[in-house]
Amino acid sequence: MTTTGEEHRAAPAGPWWWARWRSAALDVVLAVVSALECAVEGVPFARDAGLPVPAGVVFGVLAGSVLLLRRRWPIAVVLVSIAVTPAQMGFLMSVVGLYTLAASELPRRIIGALAGMSLAGMFIVTFVRAHQGAVRGDVGIGEWFVPFLSVTTALGMTAPPVLLGLYVGARRRLMESLRERADSLERELQLLAERAEERAEWARNEERTRIAREMHDVVAHRVSLMVVHAAALQAVARKDPEKAVKNAALVGDMGRQALTELREMLGVLRSGDAVTPVRSVPLEAVGAAAAAAASRAADGGDARGPAPQPPAADGPSLAELDELIGQSAAAGMVVVLSVEGETRAYAPEVEQTAFRVVQEALTNVHKHAAGAKTHVRLAHRAAEVAMQVENEPPPEPGAASDARLPSGGNGLVGMKERVAALGGVFVSGPTDAGGFRVSAVIPAA
Template identity: 65%
Template structure:
């Protein structure tokens, strides 16, 4: 038989056999109520036996058995109410009727069953009270008001049925509300835990992307100038004794490039230091909150956030708090204002010329300013392409093309075959230059193509959308 009671079993626990109590105090309470009900019915048993013409021990035994039914009120509240209704004509079981109605109204029983049983109990008490009051009035030879007997029967029936019924309905509704709130709290806790896990995953992804971006920035800043320094140092070694004046010029160029590289490194490291979160700064409220400057890339964004829009982020890190855990995503290491722009492209080409490279710059279209991310990316593409020529095609002629179009800006760096007579600078290569250029360009929604030419040289081409 399925369990139906005022108290539902806790989640994950089954009610087995006859032992349906979830707590020991519940069992103690029900057994105590059963003993009190049995004692009450046993005390009322002699009156029932005398009215029914039965031996007194039979009436007492009947009362004991009927009253003890209250012990199973949690398991079978319908049975308890039916028994109380059945013994109402015997004028016993008032405690069982009161507790049974309360338990029935508070448990998970359909409302139509509760209404039917409560109506049966009311009718039983009304009839018994009506007959008893009418007998008392007749035996006392009184002539009361005509409606006295039915009104008294109605008041007594309401007094015995309404309080336990209303109390049970209130407690049942309150218990269901608390269960609903508890389930919602558990669901919210699970959602917060999932959000915290996702925030941690996004933070890990953002940290990985930031490490990749830092490596790319360091490569762009250092590789080009160090490559030129190595080329000039080799030229300085070759002409030191033959042409002291040229050697002095090369030495001055090496010094200038070294100072420029150190300046850029200091700026980058300075941004890294100032990007740390301020002491005591953090979200002040529970739940899940994220603070990021307006226009900053969302955590876990793809290459567009890493390569094309670092300048849109502010100096502070993104902080998320979920389920009691704080997750901080890294902040972009530089800003658009500090990055190079296309106006500096002639200086970049001139530096390669001073290193002995035959490089030509061709610009077509109407020159106009672009977004900082677009200008920095275009500059870095040309810079890295020239660096690769210094590394892998010493002495080759280079043509740098920059085309300003209506909705895009295109750049191309093409070198011819390497001059076999040129000395190899012996520069190491990690193979990250082309990968970094591709990440930057595709991050802005552009197109990047690189590969050897039919003449034996190498070509790097990129097209960047500039928007409206």
């Protein structure tokens, strides 16, 4: 089936092969006009052929009615118009048929062949008729007029409908191509919008997870130390008032730092440009502040003095492990740090993750094995950095910390997520001696 203007993608809404009722009505009108034309032209044809006039009229009606099939079988319409050309009938059918044929999606070679046949037929018939008229004396012009008339008539009846049909067909195909491209772009934009929404949702979830992990690793660690110091303060309040005052000052300093960090992190969860980013006050300021407070308390100074200024770094690093271990030591933990290999700098995310692993492991020791001796091992290797935090059994087996620290069960999960995000390996579990070991290996690159 050949189409000449219907929407290819839409289901036909008209009768039979027509896409619309309007197209069907137009073809019926053209077929009726063509049938009347051929019927009128069939009268002289019947007289010249020696046939009864009614036979010529019926022949003309049948031939002209073929135009009704122009959208479904344009080749048949053109062939019928070529066949009735010697009878000098079907001029409307020839013009409309050639236009429909040229506007269809048939191969150009078929369109050219049928157009050439129609041109040749029209030229021959016109030449013969004009020459017969000149011989009978009906035409009194020179001999040049017969070929000129034949060529002009043939071209006038063939070229305009073919060229117009080619133009309309090309324009229709261009519009359909543009429409399909627009639909494709719309689908792509919709798909991109869905993917962008998915990426935004994924980014929001990742940010929530990151903030929750930071709050657990930093604030929970600091608050755990505060609770440990508070328990120690309660134990020595009456026996050693001076030491109790120093411990109280240290707890207060840690509490202020923890509140500052908590306020910074909660501000990220609120929308608005006025909120200060989390990294405006680096997280390692807590460690520096606690160490400084402990140092001032040990020297007999005022532990409640002004907190030190935060360093300019963008996050904790392995260089601050000494301060981190010093904080745990100030809380009564025996911690031994050993470093293997040549110390060197790593990417910020690698150093921050390694620091957080050690920090959270020490926090777990405070919670679950208070007073246990802990070994922190750090190994600098060629393509990776490895860390291990292992605590011995607590002095009283099965005894929890006197501070009764709560445990949310997210510490090990957060450490594993951090290490896995950098392509590292994380392992944790109890030791044969009754302690607990946390190990992690992070690629240096």
